[in-house]
Amino acid sequence: VSDIKNYETRVEDAIDFGFVFDEHMKHYSLYHDEHDGIDSLGQVIEGTYNSPHYYFYGSLFHFYRLMLGHIVDPYHKQGLAPSALEHPETALRDPAYYQLFKRLDHFFQRYKNRLPRYTHEELNFDGVKIENVDVGKLYTYFEEYEFSVDMTVYVSKVEEIPKVDIRASQHRLNHKDFDYKVEVSSEKDTDAYVRVFLGPKYDELGREYDLNDRREYFVELDRFPYHVKAGKTVIERKSHDSSIIAPDPESYAKFFKNVNTAFEGKSEYYIDRSHVQCGYPENLLIPKGQKGGQAFTFYVIVTPYVKQDEHDFDPYDYKAFSYCGVGHNRKYPDDKALGYPFDRQIHSNDFFTPNMYF
Known part of the structure; x- marks a missing residue:
């Protein structure tokens, strides 16, 4: 110690x-x-x-x-x-x-906290404004989820693997799929980066948080590039496309069956490099709500997209690149710090710019 x-x-x-x-x-x-x-x-x-x-x-x-x-x-x-x-x-x-x-x-x-706060110029995106964000209601619930535990049993012969079918049940949190729309107006065609966060609105006593006090509690839900056209653009995004989540792992029995079928020439099997078990569990993408509803802040900011590498957003190793990176010998496709713009202290109204929406 x-x-x-x-x-x-x-x-x-x-x-x-x-x-x-x-x-x-x-x-x-x-x-x-x-x-x-x-x-x-x-x-x-x-x-x-x-x-x-x-x-x-x-x-x-x-x-x-x-x-x-x-x-x-x-x-x-x-x-x-x-x-x-x-x-x-x-x-x-x-x-x-x-x-x-x-x-x-x-x-x-x-x-x-030792770094200077972001200035209005660093946060603003000239000529770009978020007019509206439509996300609707989010619903969470508990479910009984079955998953395979076949690999806990030792078998002496490969032929016995398909005969093993042992499953466990788990009471876990999940949510209904949701989507959201971001209405953006721009003076010209431009490449943009869309960042989406979810954070608490009220403290344990029901008082609305000061933004600087709750900035550490904002969690990134999604991040993706988008080509914004001159005039009005409506960006639509599904929760399943989030850049932080990983899907439920494939069971060993299913994996064995697919590989064996491909080996026999009855089908083809492709290795999906983006389907790896790195990322936040998809069922935990949003926090548990309450029966009567619970207020959260849905925050969106659109920033300039600065290309970091010629292979930016080519198929990469991890779907959840926000947390897991993009694999070996690749440059992270973002010029902003992790957690931007909530990673530094917020002290004035300079933080609020037309390219963000609460």
Whole structure:
């Protein structure tokens, strides 16, 4: 615990001083370039191979999970297996996981709060205005969901695989599919980036949040490029097309059947590189509502699309590119920071521009 506290102090000092140091005492600025700065801070907290000084800054992300996950065998004398908190597949089931990430988020918020707020010019999109956003009502409900657990059973022969059919049932949250329309007026044809967020409107006492107080609670629902034509354009988008979600995984039995059928020449099987299990679960795209309804803020902003790579938005490895990136040797197709424009403090009416809509 004392080591972790020391690492935390060193990371906070780096944020406050604005520099991180390597083993040769060479310093790197965290604020000279925001993109490089946030990368350096992430490498320090994660403790990656690219961390400038692993032995000085440690790996808070790893040490947090190790401290709580191995609390019953802290010195590894009993040979206990790693806990659920230490496995990526099961970490989300441990309530402590979210407290740890809240603690990690503190460092990034501390860094972001040192950055200057966005100016009106940085937020505005000249000649483009959002006239209206129509999303309608959103409905959530609980359902009984069955999923395959065939792989928990050992079989000695491949021929026995189709005979295994074991399923588990889960009571889980889901929502009705929804779509939304964004009416945009533009003075000229232009390429734009549409960002969609959902955030709370009232606090636990029923008082409307100040925008700066709730900016950290806005969650990105979607992000996509769109060619806006001169005049009026109506952008229509379905919830299923969200850039943050991943579909439910295909069962092993279905996968085995499809591959076997293709191997026998009865059909063709294609590997869909965008269909990988990286992303936010589609059934959890929106939060649970209440019987009488619950008010949220649906926020949309349209910004200029700045091409980052000649292969921007070609078929990429992950459908949920907002959270998962676009795979190896590809440049992230966005020139704005993750969470923009809520990643920095909001203090004045300069934040409100014609190209955004609450």
